[in-house]
Amino acid sequence: MSSSLEYYKVFYYVATLGSITLASEKLCISQPAVSQAVRQLELSLDCQLFMRMSKGVKLTREGEFLFDYVKSGLENIWHGENMLRRMRDLETGEVRIGASDMTLQFYLLPYLEKFHELYPGIKVTVSNGPTPETLRFLYEGKIDFGVVSTPFEARSEVKSAPVKEVRNVFIAGEKFKHLEGKKLSYDILKDLPCIFLEKNTSTRTFMDQFLKEREVEVEPEFELSTSDMIVQFAMRNLGIGCVMSGFAQMELEKGNLIELQFEDPMPGRQFAIITDSKTPISPAGKKILKLMIDDIS
Numbered sequence: 001m002s003s004s005l006e007y008y009k010v011f012y013y014v015a016t017l018g019s020i021t022l023a024s025e026k027l028c029i030s031q032p033a034v035s036q037a038v039r040q041l042e043l044s045l046d047c048q049l050f051m052r053m054s055k056g057v058k059l060t061r062e063g064e065f066l067f068d069y070v071k072s073g074l075e076n077i078w079h080g081e082n083m084l085r086r087m088r089d090l091e092t093g094e095v096r097i098g099a100s101d102m103t104l105q106f107y108l109l110p111y112l113e114k115f116h117e118l119y120p121g122i123k124v125t126v127s128n129g130p131t132p133e134t135l136r137f138l139y140e141g142k143i144d145f146g147v148v149s150t151p152f153e154a155r156s157e158v159k160s161a162p163v164k165e166v167r168n169v170f171i172a173g174e175k176f177k178h179l180e181g182k183k184l185s186y187d188i189l190k191d192l193p194c195i196f197l198e199k200n201t202s203t204r205t206f207m208d209q210f211l212k213e214r215e216v217e218v219e220p221e222f223e224l225s226t227s228d229m230i231v232q233f234a235m236r237n238l239g240i241g242c243v244m245s246g247f248a249q250m251e252l253e254k255g256n257l258i259e260l261q262f263e264d265p266m267p268g269r270q271f272a273i274i275t276d277s278k279t280p281i282s283p284a285g286k287k288i289l290k291l292m293i294d295d296i297s
Helices: 005-017 020-027 031-045 061-088 101-118 131-139 174-179 186-191 202-213 227-235 245-254 283-294
Strands: 050-052 057-059 094-099 123-128 145-149 158-166 168-172 194-197 222-224 240-244 269-276
Touching: 005 020, 005 031, 005 061, 020 031, 057 061, 094 101, 094 131, 094 283, 101 123, 101 145, 101 158, 101 227, 101 245, 101 269, 101 283, 123 131, 131 145, 131 269, 145 202, 158 283, 168 174, 168 202, 168 227, 168 245, 194 202, 194 227, 202 240, 222 227, 227 240, 227 245, 240 245, 269 283
Parallel strands: 094 123, 094 145, 194 222, 194 240
Antiparallel strands: 050 057, 145 269, 158 269, 168 240
């Protein structure tokens, strides 16, 4: 830009108000300063922008041509500044979160509800996927933060804050009622049909690692994409399922499922909030993160 943005701002107000006097009052600068700014802009562009009338000024043909562009540019800048202020004041804006079905349902949802009540103008986008996909979204800057379940491996710039302990359970339907109340060995899983999540999930990774440490390798009869489906398969006596306890809680309480007990209980694991030190978090994202972190501090 060959001329100062302030010159164009003065030009805009003189053209809009049709008066150097009114423009000086609007801009809170002297009339000579307004006249000088207009003159400097005319010299820079090598054309006359205003015709001096008995009452005020009027745009020349060249001035009218320029005004359309200046008006659009300045008003876009002012609109952008206003939207930025509103975003900082949490009147508008967007927060982008990555979460799995499990972390969304059993941790994140109440915070989203509370956040929406406090800041109804903020758009919340949740990218739903397993932990590896949430990590990829974080690396690519597509989300402000993620809520995942352990275990997971991440780059050094990813920071993790545990927020809730959860546990896996082995469940079964009426067909396996004879196993209820017994202290079982994990070796029994080798001889039973099993229903597990797909291998690209933290739940499956955690279970596989736990069993491997006990020299138990199981080839499941069914590999499913959601824990809800594992519960449904188990209720239909298709095998022994392994899910995070929350997914099976209702059916366990109804007596539609049983929880198998083992001599060596599987340890708990964590839901964790993950952020990337290389990715800036939106003001709205920082606000909902504060709601979540304050709850555990």
